[in-house]
Amino acid sequence: MLDLGRIATLRAVLAHGSFSAAAAQLHLTQPAVSRQVAQLERSLGAVLVRRTRQGVLPTEAGRVLLAHADVIAVQVERAEAELRELRGLSRGTVRLGSFLSALVHLSAEAGALLDRRHPGLVLVDTLVDRGAALDGLRSGELDLALVFEHDFEPAAPAPGVEVRPLFADPLRVLVPPGHRLAGSGPVAVADLAGETWIWAHEGSAARRVDLVLARAGLRPPLLLAGRGDEPFEAQALVAAGKGIALTHELTVLVSGHALVSLPLADVPGERTVQAAVLPGPRAAAVDAAWRALLEVGAARRATVRNG
Numbered sequence: 001m002l003d004l005g006r007i008a009t010l011r012a013v014l015a016h017g018s019f020s021a022a023a024a025q026l027h028l029t030q031p032a033v034s035r036q037v038a039q040l041e042r043s044l045g046a047v048l049v050r051r052t053r054q055g056v057l058p059t060e061a062g063r064v065l066l067a068h069a070d071v072i073a074v075q076v077e078r079a080e081a082e083l084r085e086l087r088g089l090s091r092g093t094v095r096l097g098s099f100l101s102a103l104v105h106l107s108a109e110a111g112a113l114l115d116r117r118h119p120g121l122v123l124v125d126t127l128v129d130r131g132a133a134l135d136g137l138r139s140g141e142l143d144l145a146l147v148f149e150h151d152f153e154p155a156a157p158a159p160g161v162e163v164r165p166l167f168a169d170p171l172r173v174l175v176p177p178g179h180r181l182a183g184s185g186p187v188a189v190a191d192l193a194g195e196t197w198i199w200a201h202e203g204s205a206a207r208r209v210d211l212v213l214a215r216a217g218l219r220p221p222l223l224l225a226g227r228g229d230e231p232f233e234a235q236a237l238v239a240a241g242k243g244i245a246l247t248h249e250l251t252v253l254v255s256g257h258a259l260v261s262l263p264l265a266d267v268p269g270e271r272t273v274q275a276a277v278l279p280g281p282r283a284a285a286v287d288a289a290w291r292a293l294l295e296v297g298a299a300r301r302a303t304v305r306n307g
Helices: 004-016 019-026 030-044 060-087 100-104 106-117 130-139 204-216 233-239 284-306
Strands: 049-052 055-058 092-098 121-127 144-150 162-175 197-199 222-224 245-248 260-263 270-277
Touching: 004 019, 004 030, 004 049, 004 055, 004 060, 019 030, 055 060, 092 100, 092 106, 092 130, 092 284, 100 106, 100 121, 100 144, 106 121, 106 284, 121 284, 130 144, 130 270, 144 162, 144 284, 162 233, 162 284, 197 204, 197 233, 197 245, 204 245, 233 245, 270 284
Parallel strands: 092 121, 092 144, 197 222
Antiparallel strands: 049 055, 144 270, 162 245, 162 260, 162 270
16 A cells, blocks of 8 residues: 555655755655655565656656656645535535424524534435434434434334434314314313314324324214324315314424414323434534534424423
């Protein structure tokens, strides 16, 4: 393998035409410079320089190596400059994995913070569920993640990952603007007994509805729509007057003119939104994005507490 230090010494010798001048530039002794060039020649099995009355000149092998050495030196300088930029937060990319409503709201808010403070940093978001997010952190495919945990379904431990709670995302019932309960404030589940409930085919959203209805002893008409943890199809159906739906505050994406979001008086359900990262020292860009996520979470936590 080529020794970059010895190659730099050779470049200095040939640039100045003498071992002594190169030694002065490199703050080395003349014997040390001669020794490095000799070691480089032995490692390559080729004579690289020859001494003449005009000074030290390259052999053919020396000219070939010098041409490559110049390219290598340029690349090394570029690498050093890029590393300086990364340390100084003037550039960098942070890979964030998040669930859909976090991607829409939280990562956008964190990205806006980063853009104001460090315009060269870019937050690249990927849509993933909790399991894929934690696996992505462990494998190095992600730098940060936004995940959530339901109060009625505690998540399994996440070994090797630091999971930080950001805020509680409360349960809400969605009704259309003209609904009889639209302006009534907190409602009880019993007040919704005669309503058609929009229920997902599967996922944690469906399990949440099952739990609420079972605890209230209700068996209302059901309209199947959507799948997974955040079935947004339900919001469009509520806006169209087809029924009511349970969701979380962060998940409401349809315009407020088309939906009314009401707290439930007798169901204290919530999910905890969390930020996740590998423990230990972090790159400067990742640390800046992590702090932005924590700040966004603190702002959301204050909003929920005051609202």
